[in-house]
Amino acid sequence: MIKTNAYAALSATSALQPFELERRSPRSDDVLIEIAYCGICHSDIHTARGEWGPTLYPFVPGHEIVGRVLAVGKKVKRFKMGDLVGVGCFVDSCGKCPSCKSHEEQFCLDHTVFTYNSVELDGKTPTYGGYSTHITVRDKYVLKIKKGLPLERIAPLLCAGITTYSPLKRYGTKKGKKVGVIGLGGLGHMAVKIARAMGAEVTVFSTSAEKEPDAKKLGAKKFVLTTNPENFSSHRGKLDLIIDTVSANHDLSPYLGTLKIAGLHVLVGVPPKPSEVEAMDLIYGRKHLAGSLIGGIKETQEMLDFCARKKVFADIELISATGINEAYERTIKGQVKYRFVIDAKTFLP
Amino acid sequence: MIKTNAYAALSATSALQPFELERRSPRSDDVLIEIAYCGICHSDIHTARGEWGPTLYPFVPGHEIVGRVLAVGKKVKRFKMGDLVGVGCFVDSCGKCPSCKSHEEQFCLDHTVFTYNSVELDGKTPTYGGYSTHITVRDKYVLKIKKGLPLERIAPLLCAGITTYSPLKRYGTKKGKKVGVIGLGGLGHMAVKIARAMGAEVTVFSTSAEKEPDAKKLGAKKFVLTTNPENFSSHRGKLDLIIDTVSANHDLSPYLGTLKIAGLHVLVGVPPKPSEVEAMDLIYGRKHLAGSLIGGIKETQEMLDFCARKKVFADIELISATGINEAYERTIKGQVKYRFVIDAKTFLP
Numbered sequence: 250m251i252k253t254n255a256y257a258a259l260s261a262t263s264a265l266q267p268f269e270l271e272r273r274s275p276r277s278d279d280v281l282i283e284i285a286y287c288g289i290c291h292s293d294i295h296t297a298r299g300e301w302g303p304t305l306y307p308f309v310p311g312h313e314i315v316g317r318v319l320a321v322g323k324k325v326k327r328f329k330m331g332d333l334v335g336v337g338c339f340v341d342s343c344g345k346c347p348s349c350k351s352h353e354e355q356f357c358l359d360h361t362v363f364t365y366n367s368v369e370l371d372g373k374t375p376t377y378g379g380y381s382t383h384i385t386v387r388d389k390y391v392l393k394i395k396k397g398l399p400l401e402r403i404a405p406l407l408c409a410g411i412t413t414y415s416p417l418k419r420y421g422t423k424k425g426k427k428v429g430v431i432g433l434g435g436l437g438h439m440a441v442k443i444a445r446a447m448g449a450e451v452t453v454f455s456t457s458a459e460k461e462p463d464a465k466k467l468g469a470k471k472f473v474l475t476t477n478p479e480n481f482s483s484h485r486g487k488l489d490l491i492i493d494t495v496s497a498n499h500d501l502s503p504y505l506g507t508l509k510i511a512g513l514h515v516l517v518g519v520p521p522k523p524s525e526v527e528a529m530d531l532i533y534g535r536k537h538l539a540g541s542l543i544g545g546i547k548e549t550q551e552m553l554d555f556c557a558r559k560k561v562f563a564d565i566e567l568i569s570a571t572g573i574n575e576a577y578e579r580t581i582k583g584q585v586k587y588r589f590v591i592d593a594k595t596f597l598p
Numbered sequence: 599m600i601k602t603n604a605y606a607a608l609s610a611t612s613a614l615q616p617f618e619l620e621r622r623s624p625r626s627d628d629v630l631i632e633i634a635y636c637g638i639c640h641s642d643i644h645t646a647r648g649e650w651g652p653t654l655y656p657f658v659p660g661h662e663i664v665g666r667v668l669a670v671g672k673k674v675k676r677f678k679m680g681d682l683v684g685v686g687c688f689v690d691s692c693g694k695c696p697s698c699k700s701h702e703e704q705f706c707l708d709h710t711v712f713t714y715n716s717v718e719l720d721g722k723t724p725t726y727g728g729y730s731t732h733i734t735v736r737d738k739y740v741l742k743i744k745k746g747l748p749l750e751r752i753a754p755l756l757c758a759g760i761t762t763y764s765p766l767k768r769y770g771t772k773k774g775k776k777v778g779v780i781g782l783g784g785l786g787h788m789a790v791k792i793a794r795a796m797g798a799e800v801t802v803f804s805t806s807a808e809k810e811p812d813a814k815k816l817g818a819k820k821f822v823l824t825t826n827p828e829n830f831s832s833h834r835g836k837l838d839l840i841i842d843t844v845s846a847n848h849d850l851s852p853y854l855g856t857l858k859i860a861g862l863h864v865l866v867g868v869p870p871k872p873s874e875v876e877a878m879d880l881i882y883g884r885k886h887l888a889g890s891l892i893g894g895i896k897e898t899q900e901m902l903d904f905c906a907r908k909k910v911f912a913d914i915e916l917i918s919a920t921g922i923n924e925a926y927e928r929t930i931k932g933q934v935k936y937r938f939v940i941d942a943k944t945f946l947p
Contacts, residue, residue, distance in 0.1 A: 348859060356859050356883055358835070486707070510697060510705050513886075516877045525872035528865045531889030534705055537862075538887045540880030 250274060251281065254596045255381035256570050257307040261299035264574045267598065268307055270377050272385040277322040280391045282334055284593040287379035288313030288405040288563070291435065291496065294577050296366050305366055311379030312338040312364040313407040315400050316593070325388045333400065335392040335553065336384060337407035338543050339363050341370055344389070352545040354390075380573070382596050392550050395557045402562035405435065405588040406553060408543065409563065413440035413492055414552040415544035416515040417447060420490050424448030429491040429507060430469070433460045435580075436494035436517060438564060438587040441467045444492070446559040452488065454504070463586070467564075478503060486510075486534075494518045501538070505530040513537040563588045569595035599623060600630065603945045604730035605919050606656040610648035613923045616947065617656055619726050621734040626671040629740045631683055633942040636728035637662030637754040637912070640784065640845065643926050645715050653715055660728030661687040661713040662756040664749050665942070674737045682749065684741040684902065685733060686756035687892050688712050690719055693738070701894040703739075729922070731945050741899050744906045751911035754784065754937040755902060757892065758912065762789035762841055763901040764893035765864040766796060769839050773797030778840040778856060779818070782809045784929075785843035785866060787913060787936040790816045793841070795908040801837065803853070812935070816913075827852060835859075835883075843867045850887070854879040862886040912937045918944035 250271040257268035275281045293310035295301045314336040318328050328334065341362035342354040349357050362369055365378030377384075394403060413436055422428055428444040430437050431454045444451045445468035452471040453464035461472040473480050481503045488507050496518035504514055514537065526538060544552065556562065565588045568576055576589040599620040606617035624630045642659035644650045663685040667677050677683065690711035691703040698706050711718055714727030726733075743752055762785055771777055777793040779786050780803045793800045794817035801820040802813035810821040822829050830852045837856050845867035853863055863886070875887060893901065905911065914937045917925055925938040 353859065510702065516880055519877045519881065523874035523876045526875045526887070527872045528868045528889060531865055531887065532868065532891050533889070535888065535890045538875070538880065539884060540877060540882070541884045542881050 251383050251385070253381050253383045254598060255309045255377060256573055256596060257309045257380075258297040259307050261297075261304065265297065265380070267570075268309065270309065270381065272383050275320050275322040275385055277324040278388050279322045279385050280318055280325060280328050280334065280388050281320040281383065281385050282314070282316040282336065282391070283319045283383055284314055284316040284379055284381060286315050286401045286404040286593055287311040287591050288408065288565075289573070289576055289580060289589040289591065290408045291580060292408070293378070294580060305375050308366060309377035309380055310365055311381070312336070313404045313409070314364070314379035314384065315394060315404045315407070316384075319383070321388070327388055327393070328391060333394040333396055335394050335403065335407050336364060336379065336386050336390070337392065337411060337549055340376060340386045340390050343370070352547040354545050355543050380570070380591060380596065382593055390546060392546070392553055394553060398557055399562055401567055401590050401592070402565055403553070403556070404590050405439070405563035405565065406556055407549070409435045409439045409588065410443070410556060411544040411549045411552050412436055412517050412541070413494070414443050414555070415548055416492060416517065416539075416541040417444055417490070418548070419541075420513055420515070422447040422449045422490060426450070426489045427452065427487055429454060429488045429504070431491060431493040431499075431504065432495040432518065433464055434494060434583060435563075435585075435588045438467055440492040440494060441469050442561045443556070446555070446561050452484065475503075481507060488512055491515065492517060496520055498522050498524065500525070502527055502530050505536055505538070508534065508536050510534045511536065513539060516540045565590045567592055571595070600732050600734070602730050602732045603947060604658045604726060605922055605945060606658045606729075607646040608656050610646075610653065614646065614729070614926075616919075617658065619658065619730065621732050624669050624671040624734055626673040627737050628671045628734050629667055629674060629677050629683065629737050630669040630732065630734050631663070631665040631685065631740070632668045632732055633663055633665040633728055633730060635664050635750045635753040635942055636660040636940050637757065637914075638922070638925055638929060638938040638940065639757045640929060641757070642727070643929060654724050657715060658726035658729055659714055660730070661685070662753045662758070663713070663728035663733065664743060664753045664756070668732070670737070676737055676742070677740060682743040682745060684743050684752065684756050685713060685728065685735050685739070686741065686760060686898055689725060689735045689739050692719070701896040703894050704892050729919070729940060729945065731942055739895060741895070741902055743902060747906055748911055750916055750939050750941070751914055752902070752905070753939050754788070754912035754914065755905055756898070758784045758788045758937060759792070759905060760893040760898045760901050761785055761866050761890070762843070763792050763904070764897055765841060765866065765888075765890040766793055766839070767897070768890075769862055769864070771796040771798045771839060775799070775838045776801065776836055778803060778837045778853070780840060780842040780848075780853065781844040781867065782813055783843060783932055784912075784934075784937045787816055789841040789843060790818050791910045792905070795904070795910045801833065824852075830856060837861055840864065841866060845869055847871050847873065849874070851876055851879050854885055854887070857883065857885050859883045860885065862888060865889045914939045916941055920944070
């Protein structure tokens with residue numbers, strides 16, 4: 250077993266604090282990773298606070314993990330010591346069901362083992378996330394990362410990157426297409442960068458006027474301040490696709506109105522209450538409202554390779570482990586441009 | 599001008615009554631049609647009663663029209679006297695916009711001229727529907743109907759048929775696919791027949807236990823009585839596509855649960871209030887909620903040809919003009935199997 254320093258929440262109301270855990274020694278198909286950086290995702294906070302159903306405490310968050318291979322099991326051929334690697338939102342699945350066979354392990358019909366707040370395939374061993382110095386993961390669920398790139402800015406791609414890349418890619422984003430992005434936070438800023446890198450024209454929708462210069466700098470051509478309903482009028486029927494990253498409740502109707510015929514509005518944020526949808530907003534113009542959840546391993550690798558090729562990385566603020574609790578408060582208030590990333594060396598005592 | 603006997607509502611609260619109007623003499627690209635039959639669509643009732651926004655009175659309903667060509671304009675090549683023809687929900691459009699050019703005239707970006715409660719492209723002449731003896735329509739908006747088929751049972755295909763055919767076809771219904779149909783009324787019974795004719799396995803969802811034998815007779819393999827939530831449990835994750843024909847408010851969540859990963863729930867009915875949609879019901883399994891509105895002329899012709907080939911016709915109750923008001927009451931109560939069709943001869947005094 251590998252002694253590992255981490256940060257954990259011990260209950261829904263306690264701050265995160267230093268914690269020790271043990272990672273398994275690599276089995277024949279495992280990769281032992283020394284974590285270099287781990288991003289702070291809004292999901293970490295929801296789960297730490299027990300806001301998304303039951304949380305298993307002690308709870309170690311973190312599913313935007315990058316690091317270096319320390320050791321590999323004897324059957325592992327894809328990785329060797331020193332390789333740069335990433336781990337995203339899940340670390341195992343059955344591998345046999347139709348979802349796994351079609352490379353959508355996040356929808357495993359048997360058991361997706363999520364990186365935290367989950368149990369291993371044995372049905373009992375809890376999983377602990379990347380706010381820690383080491384992690385052991387089955388080789389098939391480990392991603393390759395190219396050398397010579399800003400590693401700390403790659404960490405957020407493992408969740409924010411794939412969450413936005415997957416629907417952008419699936420629904421045909423390319424030159425000539427017009428993409429709307431609702432919300433300019435961790436997910437939103439990645440959606441803007443990736444949509445631009447794919448060649449689309451991007452319109453950012455935000456409740457904050459002060460985000461306009463940033464939106465433009467990130468690559469958006471247009472900016473709609475959504476607090477005034479009249480601002481939507483000149484955008485009616487213009488967009489092919491909307492990536493909706495907002496996890497506060499918001500009226501979907503004006504956004505559906507900005508879609509072209511057959512356009513698609515994809516939810517990747519989870520508002521606390523259900524959204525009201527007018528049937529006529531979908532029927533007239535035969536529009537689509539959909540959801541999307543991260544992406545499979547194959548697609549995540551494709552995204553990492555795409556981002557490496559296009560030099561698309563997250564804009565981040567690098568912090569130490571002792572700054573996690575303050576970072577949580579600032580993330581909740583939207584006071585980060587655009588992702589906190591923890592330097593994993595600082596988990597050491 | 600052609601003197602035409604019809605039935606009209608003179609106000610939102612008056613019963614339909616005999617009415618006289620004039621149809622234009624055929625222009626060079628017009629077809630003058632002697633109407634044989636006209637279906638009663640629930641939309642007729644909503645519009646007659648002013649329930650769907652402003653209605654122009656006097657209002658002559660009817661957009662499920664079949665008849666025979668009486669005369670054609672001198673440039674008309676596709677039709678000749680005596681041909682069997684149909685007219686659906688619209689009778690003209692700009693013909694030049696991207697929607698028209700891609701054969702979706704129902705979404706004309708300039709002006710779709712609907713068959714009733716609309717104005718012609720001149721912006722002022724009101725349109726009157728098919729509860730009448732004659733209608734004059736531009737040749738491009740007239741459908742061909744094959745001879746030797748039960749004409750009165752074809753009338754409802756012009757709205758109920760194309761409304762269900764279009765999403766079934768678009769979203770890949772064929773052998774090996776599993777299709778759910780919510781509601782077994784005018785639209786629902788067509789959805790079952792067409793999905794079966796395309797080769798799919800059909801599951802009917804209904805609030806009425808007594809509809810089960812009928813659902814099976816129409817071709818459904820499975821029947822789910824939706825009044826008991828437990829009845830959904832054995833159907834989770836089974837369906838590729840749902841056609842939702844219900845125009846009363848209903849909880850979408852259990853239906854979204856019956857979809858496979860990437861499955862699609864298509865609304866063709868318009869409930870009076872917005873539907874509540876849980877983001878997680880779409881995100882987990884990356885499901886889609888969409889709408890669909892009738893179909894373009896090209897697709898409507900394709901549907902008529904498909905139904906002729908497959909011998910798919912509506913189940914109807916043939917009535918006289920004097921029975922329209924009673925038929926309206928029975929349609930609202932769902933007491934028709936499954937479509938009232940008016941014999942247009944009975945509009946004559």
